[in-house]
Amino acid sequence: MTDALAPSALAMVPFVSVDDMLKLVNAIGPARMMAEIADYIEADFKRWEQFDKTPRVAAHSDEGVIELMPTSDGETYGFKYVNGHPANMARGFQTVTAFGVLARVDNGYPVLLSEMTILTALRTAATSAMAAGHLAPKDAKTMAMIGNGAQCEFQALAFREVLGIETVRLFDIDGAATEKAARNLADSGLRVVSCATPEEAVTSAEIITTCTADKQYATILTDNMVGTGVHINAIGGDCPGKTELHRDILLRSDIFVEYPPQTRIEGEIQQLDADHPVTELWRVVVGQQTGRASADQITLFDSVGFATEDFSALRYVRDQLEGQGCYQLLDMLADPDDPRDLFGMVMRAAG
Amino acid sequence: MTDALAPSALAMVPFVSVDDMLKLVNAIGPARMMAEIADYIEADFKRWEQFDKTPRVAAHSDEGVIELMPTSDGETYGFKYVNGHPANMARGFQTVTAFGVLARVDNGYPVLLSEMTILTALRTAATSAMAAGHLAPKDAKTMAMIGNGAQCEFQALAFREVLGIETVRLFDIDGAATEKAARNLADSGLRVVSCATPEEAVTSAEIITTCTADKQYATILTDNMVGTGVHINAIGGDCPGKTELHRDILLRSDIFVEYPPQTRIEGEIQQLDADHPVTELWRVVVGQQTGRASADQITLFDSVGFATEDFSALRYVRDQLEGQGCYQLLDMLADPDDPRDLFGMVMRAAG
Incomplete structure (x- = not known):
């Protein structure tokens, strides 16, 4: 032009x-x-x-x-x-x-x-997958998907394409949502496991994606559900008053964010002190800072979506x-x- | 819906x-x-x-x-x-x-x-005319238009329709702009007077509209050009670093604005102290504050356009x-x- x-x-x-x-x-x-x-x-x-x-x-x-x-x-x-x-x-x-x-x-x-x-559905999943490429355990093969709404299949496919995920373990409080996602992913090349509880979904998963839509402080993941070495891709805590993770998980995790001034207001870290240390994802992408440093580290991408x-x-x-x-x-x-x-x-x- | x-x-x-x-x-x-x-x-x-x-x-x-x-x-x-x-x-x-x-x-x-x-051209002129209905001298019949660009004819027509203006006196540093405006207004029912200088344009005008487009501090009106009792409709001072009126005019005027936090940054009053008194136009419209209070008062609508x-x-x-x-x-x-x-x-x- x-x-x-x-x-x-x-x-x-x-x-x-x-x-x-x-x-x-x-x-x-x-x-x-x-x-x-x-x-x-x-x-x-x-x-x-x-x-x-x-x-x-x-x-x-x-x-x-x-x-x-x-x-x-x-x-x-x-x-x-x-x-x-x-x-x-x-x-x-x-x-x-x-x-x-x-x-x-x-x-x-x-x-x-x-x-x-x-396009937002596509870019949200693309962002998650790009971030996970820097933060998730190498050779992760299984992802838990908590929340099987509109974003679910996009996440699953993006993680398959970009990271080589082979299995997705689905859970939603509404079984119809899980059925919908499983149906849509039937021919995706992914192994799809529909789970009855979030605890079952996270079993053996190296990556946990949370993507629920309640506009409230919720506890989709409790502390005991998150083992060492896991990468958490937290999508749904994305506006003031809306979070998905128990605060104790945040305290055990190394937290990566898009743009701190926005994430402090909207992300999971709204539960933490304003000066709680976080790493800007771009610094990892350019190599200024380390993404995943060890096998037992819990990495958390506190994603709110950025312009x-x-x-x-x-x-x-x-x-x-x-x-x-x-x-x-x-x-x-x-x-x-x-x-x-x-x-x-x-x-x-x-x- | x-x-x-x-x-x-x-x-x-x-x-x-x-x-x-x-x-x-x-x-x-x-x-x-x-x-x-x-x-x-x-x-x-x-x-x-x-x-x-x-x-x-x-x-x-x-x-x-x-x-x-x-x-x-x-x-x-x-x-x-x-x-x-x-x-x-x-x-x-x-x-x-x-x-x-x-x-x-x-x-x-x-x-x-x-x-x-x-639509912005229409609403800008409509806002000017609405404000002038509260601020201009009663029975004003003549408006000077300094700056004969894209907004000029809209202003002239809106003031004719809403206030009953009968004469517009045009000036622009580019004579072709004035010719264009005069041609477009030829059958508008307005008497159109093309002027060679801004001083000539403001002669006998009860309303002076300034609407130029330079992105700089300019002095379209000097203090001696503004007589008592005039209403100034200042359109073109609408972003930081862009003003049209000499500061002395502001000091002699009662200033009316749309939304002070925006006008302080963008309007003519960016030349003044941050606490210089201004009146919010809405307070005049609802009757909380007085618009034009006397015949010799200079009223200034410092318009920057508001959402x-x-x-x-x-x-x-x-x-x-x-x-x-x-x-x-x-x-x-x-x-x-x-x-x-x-x-x-x-x-x-x-x-």
């Missing part, structure tokens, strides 16, 4: 609809697409210091939260709109829906609008547009012949 | 494109539409305390700024994406482009996506959708039959 393009072309913004995204995911394959997005996310973690970073801008209500997550690498600006409404599922709505935008920093013009409900991950996922989608053709052009930017003559544009449209 | 709608209908978001907006503006008529938007803006200023208010979230670069402006009244959430790139005009781009979203607070689902380049004004404008557009039909439905929200089964939706799309 260069200035050589006529302004009238810049007035049109490529839009990736839900239907387009479904086509894109299936054209590439969900597992491969998550692995490729994980590479984009890792590449952006490697240039972490280039990004404008800010905690998300959240509007909380009794029912849930609506958030804007902006960031910029100085050349491209991106933001995501995302809601989180735990009560939605019971009413037939998605807990999380999202869309996102990329724009040029030099002139402020949007260059991509994309659905991000599906750069959405940025990376949107960058990935933008890079697929030309090859895959999964988009339409939206007439989103007013583009008069003379930029000062916006009113003339209105008058001429009257014919 | 109620929960009785099937979720599949909620997956579709009404989108008002630039073309749709042009049709809408011309169907209603730009002057009438600005007067109606002014009523919506005033209605929302009257319930100011219901709104979540926050300074906009700005990403500054050498070339300009990209901003997100969110707000919520507890029932509906809205935000605007807007850029401001003063160098754009010389490159053939709009200085300001924008789009906006309304969403339901109770479930987080977007209910409107709209272009806002044109509630965009919210009001989006509310207005949403209320026109059904009657005017100026929208298309975008497939923006993933909506699986079972909200937990997002992955199943991806699989089924593969066919």
